[in-house]
Amino acid sequence: xxxxxxxxxxxxxxxxxxxxxxxxxxxxxxxxxxxxxxxxxxxxxxxxxxxxxxxxxxxxxxxxxxxxxxxxxxxxxxxxxxxxxxxxxxxxxxxxxxxxxxxxxxxxxxxxxxxxxxxxxxxxxxxxxxxxxxxxxxxxxxxxxxxxxxxxxxxxxxxxxxxxxxxxxxxxxxxxxxxxxxxxxxxxxxxxxxxxxxxxxxxxxxxxxxxxxxxxxxxxxxxxxxxxxxxxxxxxxxxxxxxxxxxxxxxxxxxxxxxxxxxxxxxxxxxxxxxxxxxxxxxxxxxxxxxxxxxxxxxxxxxxxxxxxxxxxxxxxxxxxxxxxxxxxxxxxxxxxxxxxxxxxxxxxxxxxxxxxxxxxxxxxxxxxxxxxxxxxxxxxxxxxxxxxxxxxxxxxxxxxxxxxxxxxxxxxxxxxxxxxxxxxxxxxxxxxx
Numbered sequence: 001x002x003x004x005x006x007x008x009x010x011x012x013x014x015x016x017x018x019x020x021x022x023x024x025x026x027x028x029x030x031x032x033x034x035x036x037x038x039x040x041x042x043x044x045x046x047x048x049x050x051x052x053x054x055x056x057x058x059x060x061x062x063x064x065x066x067x068x069x070x071x072x073x074x075x076x077x078x079x080x081x082x083x084x085x086x087x088x089x090x091x092x093x094x095x096x097x098x099x100x101x102x103x104x105x106x107x108x109x110x111x112x113x114x115x116x117x118x119x120x121x122x123x124x125x126x127x128x129x130x131x132x133x134x135x136x137x138x139x140x141x142x143x144x145x146x147x148x149x150x151x152x153x154x155x156x157x158x159x160x161x162x163x164x165x166x167x168x169x170x171x172x173x174x175x176x177x178x179x180x181x182x183x184x185x186x187x188x189x190x191x192x193x194x195x196x197x198x199x200x201x202x203x204x205x206x207x208x209x210x211x212x213x214x215x216x217x218x219x220x221x222x223x224x225x226x227x228x229x230x231x232x233x234x235x236x237x238x239x240x241x242x243x244x245x246x247x248x249x250x251x252x253x254x255x256x257x258x259x260x261x262x263x264x265x266x267x268x269x270x271x272x273x274x275x276x277x278x279x280x281x282x283x284x285x286x287x288x289x290x291x292x293x294x295x296x297x298x299x300x301x302x303x304x305x306x307x308x309x310x311x312x313x314x315x316x317x318x319x320x321x322x323x324x325x326x327x328x329x330x331x332x333x334x335x336x337x338x339x340x341x342x343x344x345x346x347x348x349x350x351x352x353x354x355x356x357x358x359x360x361x362x363x364x365x366x367x368x369x370x371x372x373x374x375x376x377x378x379x380x381x382x383x384x385x386x387x388x389x390x391x392x393x394x395x396x397x398x399x400x401x402x403x404x405x406x407x408x409x410x411x412x413x414x415x416x417x418x419x420x421x422x423x424x425x426x427x428x429x430x431x432x433x434x
Contacts, residue, residue, distance in 0.1 A: 013152045020148050024141040028134075035133055039126045040200040047102045047119050052078060054117050060109035064088040064115070071119065080106075081116040085267055090120075099123065156165045178206055277397070279334075282402035290330035293433045296362055299329070300355040303336045313350045320357030325430040330428075331405045335413070338398035339364040339425050346423065361411060361428035365418045376415040402427075 017425035031350040050071045057067045064080050068089040071078045079089035107113050169181075181202065240262040247256060297320060304316040325332075336355070343353050346368030356366040371379060381401045383396040399413075406413040411429030420425040 009153070009156050011249055012156050013149065013288055016152050017055075017145060017149055021141070024144060027139060027145075031137060032130065032134060036130060039129070040373060041098060042309075043121050043123065043126070044135040046073065047100070047121055050078070050119050051104045051117070054078075054104065054106060054119075058106035058115070060114050061109045061112070064112065067112075071117075072253075073317075075122050077120050077122075079118045081329060082112065083114045084111075089118075090265070114161060119183065148388060151180065151297050166195065169198075169202075198223075199219050229304055234266075234270055237263055237270065278405075279397075279401045283401070283408065287331075287405065287408045289331060290410060291326050291328060293324050294327050294332055295324050295327045296320075296323060296332075296357045297330060299336060300357055300362055303340055304353075305334070307340050307353060308338075311344045311349050314344055314347065315352045317352065318352045320362075323359055324433045325360065326407045328405075328434050331408070335402045335405055336362060336364070337403040339427070342398055342425075343368065343423070351422075358428065360432065362425065363424060363426050365422060366426045367422045368419075369418060370421055371423045372413050373417070379415065406430075 034126075044330060050073065054067060054071045057070055062070070064086070065088055066079045072089075077085065077090040079091065081087050100123060102121075104119075106115045106116045106117055108190055115346065122357050164167045181199045184199075240259050244256065244263070247259070266426045267366050297318065300318050300320075307314055307316050340353065343364060343366035347353070347366055348368075351367040352361075353367075356363040356365070380399050382400045403413040406429075409429075410431050413425060413427050415427065416424050
């Protein structure tokens, strides 16, 4: 689609002048027709009046010369032919001239009874008046168009001033300026609605721009933090591997095993961090869930058994009804694993962990130091760890991933204080099985 970009001022001015010219032409034609019709009616009226006067004079036995002289007037000539053949008056005009004639037979005394009267009206005067009128209409119309053109240029410039303001503001936005608005006084008019829509578009544009910049800044910070987090385990792997390669042949077997175990642990730590980053990328792109009925108590029991194996000094309790929800079993397991691992680290591997199944989720409670109220929302940000308990969130990705998958299921995850101390994480709002 191609938008015509001719000057709006020129288009409005030319259109208005064309309309005015058409109106003036129409008015001129009407005036000319009315003038012509009225002139003809006036000529007919004059001739009729002259004939009536001649009839009266004939009955009064007026002399033929007097009768002809009396009936003649400006533009009208007369001739009278008596029954005996005598002729009085002016000879008729040439046949090619613009004339109008009226013939009448007079009655009266014997000498004039039956006389033939011919009245002739010369219409050349009317034609001259018509020509003069047309020239006056033409000159007046041209002058009116010229004056209207000058007035329209000024009026259109004044009327389109708001569009100039919009153009200037748009150019300032393109040049990098922000914050300018049209702020229309009235939004009920056409220009008011356009200006209000323009301001709304600028609000949305600047809002989106600010969001994009904030998102870009968060992404840069996230990438930098992720690179920093990966550098630590990779450096550990590199150092342990180099130490293994530099060990002499007579190095004790226990020392070699310790270095090998360090390589495995650091590589697992790096692998876990990469997996967490991939999970976050999936969440940002819109995680796809394999939904199916999932028994939450069975899931909680399996997680309690795993914690019992990895942290034997932690007492794990599973409570609540046998609730079944519709969700992705692997992702729900990952949520419980992240919450449980977070709780075990907070308790330094000793304490009580309670997994309580509710009607639409699971509550995970620990007996650790708890989370300060000011940090209960911040810990769900990426790569955030509490200063007072640096190991609570591990790499700082477990809790954001857990909340992300909770919300992908249609539920939510939040932290609150547990009665008697510790932290409580509530997973709730999971869809039930129909």
